[in-house]
Amino acid sequence: MPRPAPNHLLSLLAVLSTLAFSGCGAPDTPAAQTPTRKPQPARDSRPVASVSRPQQLAAHILRAASPDSLAALEALACRSDGEESEEVGAACELLWEQNLPLLIRYLHQHPTSCLRQAIISELGAGFIDAETRAQDLAEFRRESTQRATQLGLSPTEKTLVQQITAAVDPTVFD
Structure with a gap:
């Protein structure tokens, strides 16, 4: 059972969608996206004036x-706190959803990466309000492992996916 996307992730997707359609190098046929609100034009003629650095980096990545x-996202993750840290987490979750092989290969090559904890925390935050938390978390872990297999990740990379999902603990937010 796919878990619902947190509000901040939907906001991030809206910003990334705006960037993709603003002529900043995105392909003509974007990947499937969630419906977004029509972006408001920025006063200074930039596509989106309020885009944060983590959001820009996620779009670039x-x-x-x-x-x-x-x-660059890792450098930001290692020094950020507060709102910027949450945005780094949201960027990591977006990468988890849209390009898992890239994220896992990076984390495999950089085992002490700050992005690992950022993705673990962000994924855990997605289960805070789940009514059947334990079941939803078990389903998420199972689906993540299946997805890793479908995407052709190596056995070592699949193990890393399992380690990350095993470390997801929404109770740290209770």
């Missing part, structure tokens, strides 16, 4: 699809 592009 998804376009570039390069492990090297994750280094």
Whole structure:
């Protein structure tokens, strides 16, 4: 059972959708996206004036699809706190959903990456309000492992997916 997307993730998707359609290098046929509100034009003629650095990096990473592009997000994750830290987590979750192989390969190559804890925390936050938390979490873990297999991740990479999902603990937010 797929878990509902948190509100901040939907907001991030709306911003990324705006960037994708603003002529900033996105392909003509974007991947499936959730419905978004029509963006308001920015007064200073930039596509989106309120885009944060983590959001910009997530958009760039998804376009570039390069492990090297994750280094900037990691640098931000290692020094951020508060709202920026939440945005880094949301960017990581977006990468988890839209390009799991890229994220897992980066985390495999950088085992002490700050992004690992960011994704674990963000995934855990998605289960805070779940009525059947234990069941939903078990389903999420099972689906993540199946998805890793379908995406052709190596056995070591699948193990990393399992380690990350096993570390997801929404009770830390209780």
